Amino acid sequence: MPSTNAEIAQRLSGVHDEWMMTDAERSAVHSMLTTLKPQVAIEVGVYRAGSLAILAVHCQKVYALDIDPFCEATYASRFPNIEFITGPS
Numbered sequence: 001m002p003s004t005n006a007e008i009a010q011r012l013s014g015v016h017d018e019w020m021m022t023d024a025e026r027s028a029v030h031s032m033l034t035t036l037k038p039q040v041a042i043e044v045g046v047y048r049a050g051s052l053a054i055l056a057v058h059c060q061k062v063y064a065l066d067i068d069p070f071c072e073a074t075y076a077s078r079f080p081n082i083e084f085i086t087g088p089s
């Protein structure tokens with residue numbers, strides 16, 4: 001939960017730093033994954049791994065694609081069930 005004024009203002013704007021979706025969009029994704037229970041997912045565009053983190057919880061295997069090598073270098077060790085691919089979609 002946000003605790004500082006800056007965090008609260010940011011949350012009220014609807015977009016979180018690590019997650020480039022509003023809370024409502026995040027809730028919709030969570031509901032969809034809970035209902036569909038996909039075994040495999042492909043994420044095109046990782047950024048700071050906000051949506052990827054929830055995919056990693058709900059899917060057995062995730063392929064994560066981003067053109068920015070920062071994503072694979074930073075998050076590959078954090079998610080054992082995610083295979084990172086660095087390059088253009």
Ligand SMILES: C[S@@+](CC[C@H](N)C(=O)[O-])C[C@H]1O[C@@H](n2cnc3c(N)ncnc32)[C@H](O)[C@@H]1O
Binds near residue numbers: 021045049051052
């Ligand atoms: C909007 S952000 C992704 C947000 C993330 N899914 C989330 O929910 O936090 C877009 C990402 O797409 C990546 N990207 C942009 N153009 C790309 C391309 N042609 N191929 C692969 N990745 C690309 C950027 O590097 C960036 O990390």
